[in-house]
Amino acid sequence: xxxxxxxxxxxxxxxxxxxxxxxxxxxxxxxxxxxxxxxxxxxxxxxxxxxxxxxxxxxxxxxxxxxxxxxxxxxxxxxxxxxxxxxxxxxxxxxxxxxxxxxxxxxxxxxxxxxxxxxxxxxxxxxxxxxxxxxxxxxxxxxxxxxxxxxxxxxxxxxxxxxxxxxxxxxxxxxxxxxxxxxxxxxxxxxxxxxxxxxxxxxxxxxxxxxxxxxxxxxxxxxxxxxxxxxxxxxxxxxxxxxxxxxxxxxxxxxxxxxxxxxxx
Amino acid sequence: xxxxxxxxxxxxxxxxxxxxxxxxxxxxxxxxxxxxxxxxxxxxxxxxxxxxxxxxxxxxxxxxxxxxxxxxxxxxxxxxxxxxxxxxxxxxxxxxxxxxxxxxxxxxxxxxxxxxxxxxxxxxxxxxxxxxxxxxxxxxxxxxxxxxxxxxxxxxxxxxxxxxxxxxxxxxxxxxxxxxxxxxxxxxxxxxxxxxxxxxxxxxxxxxxxxxxxxxxxxxxxxxxxxxxxxxxxxxxxxxxxxxxxxxxxxxxxxxxxx
Amino acid sequence: xxxxxxxxxxxxxxxxxxxxxxxxxxxxxxxxxxxxxxxxxxxxxxxxxxxxxxxxxxxxxxxxxxxxxxxxxxxxxxxxxxxxxxxxxxxxxxxxxxxxxxxxxxxxxxxxxxxxxxxxxxxxxxxxxxxxxxxxxxxxxxxxxxxxxxxxxxxxxxxxxxxxxxxxxxxxxxxxxxxxxxxxxxxxxxxxxxxxxxxxxxxxxxxxxxxxxxxxxxxxxxxxxxxxxxxxxxxxxxxxxxxxxxxxxxxxxxxxxxxxxxxxxxxxxxxxxxxxxxxxx
Numbered sequence: 001x002x003x004x005x006x007x008x009x010x011x012x013x014x015x016x017x018x019x020x021x022x023x024x025x026x027x028x029x030x031x032x033x034x035x036x037x038x039x040x041x042x043x044x045x046x047x048x049x050x051x052x053x054x055x056x057x058x059x060x061x062x063x064x065x066x067x068x069x070x071x072x073x074x075x076x077x078x079x080x081x082x083x084x085x086x087x088x089x090x091x092x093x094x095x096x097x098x099x100x101x102x103x104x105x106x107x108x109x110x111x112x113x114x115x116x117x118x119x120x121x122x123x124x125x126x127x128x129x130x131x132x133x134x135x136x137x138x139x140x141x142x143x144x145x146x147x148x149x150x151x152x153x154x155x156x157x158x159x160x161x162x163x164x165x166x167x168x169x170x171x172x173x174x175x176x177x178x179x180x181x182x183x184x185x186x187x188x189x190x191x192x193x194x195x196x197x198x199x200x201x202x203x204x205x206x207x208x209x210x211x212x213x214x215x216x217x218x219x220x221x222x223x224x225x226x227x228x229x230x231x232x233x234x235x236x237x238x239x240x241x242x243x244x245x246x247x248x249x250x251x252x253x254x255x256x257x258x259x260x261x262x263x264x265x
Numbered sequence: 266x267x268x269x270x271x272x273x274x275x276x277x278x279x280x281x282x283x284x285x286x287x288x289x290x291x292x293x294x295x296x297x298x299x300x301x302x303x304x305x306x307x308x309x310x311x312x313x314x315x316x317x318x319x320x321x322x323x324x325x326x327x328x329x330x331x332x333x334x335x336x337x338x339x340x341x342x343x344x345x346x347x348x349x350x351x352x353x354x355x356x357x358x359x360x361x362x363x364x365x366x367x368x369x370x371x372x373x374x375x376x377x378x379x380x381x382x383x384x385x386x387x388x389x390x391x392x393x394x395x396x397x398x399x400x401x402x403x404x405x406x407x408x409x410x411x412x413x414x415x416x417x418x419x420x421x422x423x424x425x426x427x428x429x430x431x432x433x434x435x436x437x438x439x440x441x442x443x444x445x446x447x448x449x450x451x452x453x454x455x456x457x458x459x460x461x462x463x464x465x466x467x468x469x470x471x472x473x474x475x476x477x478x479x480x481x482x483x484x485x486x487x488x489x490x491x492x493x494x495x496x497x498x499x500x501x502x503x504x505x506x507x508x509x510x511x512x513x514x515x516x517x518x519x520x521x522x523x524x
Numbered sequence: 525x526x527x528x529x530x531x532x533x534x535x536x537x538x539x540x541x542x543x544x545x546x547x548x549x550x551x552x553x554x555x556x557x558x559x560x561x562x563x564x565x566x567x568x569x570x571x572x573x574x575x576x577x578x579x580x581x582x583x584x585x586x587x588x589x590x591x592x593x594x595x596x597x598x599x600x601x602x603x604x605x606x607x608x609x610x611x612x613x614x615x616x617x618x619x620x621x622x623x624x625x626x627x628x629x630x631x632x633x634x635x636x637x638x639x640x641x642x643x644x645x646x647x648x649x650x651x652x653x654x655x656x657x658x659x660x661x662x663x664x665x666x667x668x669x670x671x672x673x674x675x676x677x678x679x680x681x682x683x684x685x686x687x688x689x690x691x692x693x694x695x696x697x698x699x700x701x702x703x704x705x706x707x708x709x710x711x712x713x714x715x716x717x718x719x720x721x722x723x724x725x726x727x728x729x730x731x732x733x734x735x736x737x738x739x740x741x742x743x744x745x746x747x748x749x750x751x752x753x754x755x756x757x758x759x760x761x762x763x764x765x766x767x768x769x770x771x772x773x774x775x776x777x778x779x780x781x782x783x784x785x786x787x788x789x790x791x792x793x794x795x796x797x798x799x800x801x802x803x804x805x
Contacts, residue, residue, distance in 0.1 A: 079441075081441040088431075089442070101459065153442065194705075196702055243797050260782070420624050483638035
């Protein structure tokens with residue numbers, strides 16, 4: 001299912017122009033990271049993908065649906081959205097009920113709801129914790145419950161808002177495994193992130209926003225190599241990319257394996 | 266999210282420069298006078314001879330008239346119609362609505378009551394438009410109101426935008442999980458749990474963290490607090506306040522003597 | 525005599541058996557910048573609360589040992605005396621907004637009003653603090669209209685303006701863009717040079733290595749290791765315990781495993797990594 005954004009403009013009620021003409025096509029099965037400084041419009045853009053915000057100008061299509069024509073609750077069948085703060089969504093007495101909430105809303109039969117929930121719980125390493133009250137879990141695991149509750153909806157497109165914020169190395173690795181699995185299943189994954197190393201290691205395409213416009217859009221390697229342009233939106237290239245540049249490598253490297261391979265040559 | 270958390274409109278005017286307590290006293294005095302002075306046209310006089318001119322001199326006539334016409338008038342108008350129709354006094358019928366009669370007397374009665382309520386709300390609207398809440402609280406704290414009390418008042422005033430921000434975030438999150446909040450009432454009632462749960466839990470965490478945050482910034486410090494704002498006060502204003510108090514006492518006296 | 529002395533500190537939150545902190549001993553010199561690292565739940569936040577006096581004054585529970593700063597014991601001070609010298613920010617910036625103020629400027633002045641700083645001095649100090657964290661353009665905005673990263677800057681500024689002798693920051697840059705986060709590290713470094721003692725819990729090891737004087741690694745409520753950033757962040761002990769370290773360190777470690785990295789020590793910074801990997805080419 002493709003996403004087609006055409007000259008999208010958006011202004012908040014107070015008049016702040018958050019998006020100033022964004023055009024973007026996201027093909028089915030792509031892994032895209034959206035980066036940029038605080039206030040660049042990343043979250044505003046992402047919220048257009050499932051209709052939480054409707055364009056002031058331009059159009060957003062998710063498959064053949066224009067987002068203005070469908071309520072958010074319906075768009076939820078196509079676009080899953082994982083919010084930054086899990087505490088803004090968890091309400092059930094146990095993890096299993098919480099994770100089943102989304103697929104139940106989508107109207108699936110009980111067997112399918114159970115199957116989807118179990119799969120999501122396995123993917124987020126929560127299978128041992130299905131009976132626990134989400135609020136008895138540490139914030140780290142609450143984050144995973146929030147992830148699972150969206151993955152269980154089995155949407156072709158999943159959006160993550162700052163998935164690694166405040167997470168330790170072990171949990172960042174866990175989230176990376178979830179992204180990889182979604183990719184294997186052929187889903188489109190879109191993440192808003194400040195964690196540029198995470199972005200380099202898990203996404204194949206990067207869109208850099210600056211002041212409501214697209215600054216750069218392309219393959220991860222091509223975008224993250226452009227240090228001077230990225231600086232305009234307060235992003236630094238990943239550590240290993242900077243290292244590769246310093247070493248004078250011809251190719252831009254974005255992860256450890258590429259660095260070590262390039263050095264062998 | 267809204268940037269506008271209070272009614273206050275920043276202007277440079279005589280009214281804005283008055284001490285907050287003076288304006289508060291004035292608002293109270295106008296209300297008391299409008300209610301107790303035993304002359305039929307008192308509320309109308311107070312409105313057009315005092316409140317409206319003050320809004321002009323305060324350079325907030327536009328904002329004031331917007332509030333008066335769009336917010337106060339419809340509510341007071343409704344009250345007027347209801348009282349005119351339901352008040353069982355008088356003989357001379359001026360208007361019939363099914364079995365309900367409005368008489369000359371009930372219309373006059375309803376008009377006076379509506380005018381009084383209008384004065385009450387517009388006096389305080391004028392006060393809120395021309396007074397920054399922080400200045401009011403700083404001034405009252407300086408005069409001996411416990412700072413905990415003024416914190417509670419001010420933070421309660423701010424609860425609305427805060428809760429709004431929180432509630433919006435929660436609604437967005439649950440709608441994204443397919444929760445239908447846009448259609449039938451029944452469905453919306455069913456959506457209450459997923460919306461209220463996080464709001465309550467969030468508020469509990471928030472209360473604890475907020476307490477830590479303000480404590481970390483010396484909230485319960487034993488030292489005498491200061492204020493960012495210099496709040497003007499003068500002998501003249503003090504005299505003015507006491508005159509207003511005298512006016513209130515006089516009106517009440519006149520009311521008692523008259524009846 | 526160290527500025528901060530934590531002695532045999534063991535603490536469990538009310539209604540819990542497992543202590544959040546166990547047998548913590550920590551000395552910090554005046555003007556030192558100490559970074560706390562560790563997994564979520566390792567005790568970083570609890571240690572921050574203990575240094576800032578909220579354990580045990582706000583969070584009750586079982587406490588043994590003591591925290592001393594500037595020659596005074598936290599258990600013998602009241603919380604409001606303690607917070608005059610010790611500033612704290614924690615993770616969620618939204619909940620740190622006082623709720624009593626209408627603009628960022630007023631919000632930052634709040635603490636100074638509370639401790640009775642004269643009006644003219646408040647204005648000067650707020651202006652200085654706004655400049656220090658580079659948020660002058662936010663001064664007239666409502667704190668509630670800001671993004672998470674901006675609110676985090678406001679929370680930090682609200683504490684800096686009080687000029688604490690000991691500054692305790694619990695993940696102060698988690699929601700900031702990368703360059704913004706680096707700027708905060710650099711500003712804190714400068715404050716430490718001017719004599720402020722700083723304890724900061726963070727995950728961003730590249731900036732910890734560059735800006736902090738010392739790293740304290742916590743695991744399951746205990747200090748696993750502490751020392752100079754290079755020594756701690758490149759140690760095998762940290763690697764074996766699954767701590768997150770910079771990509772420079774992990775790439776060099778992998779290169780060493782493959783027999784490519786020949787230097788004795790592993791790098792923690794871009795410069796060191798460039799030097800070490802440069803030798804491989």
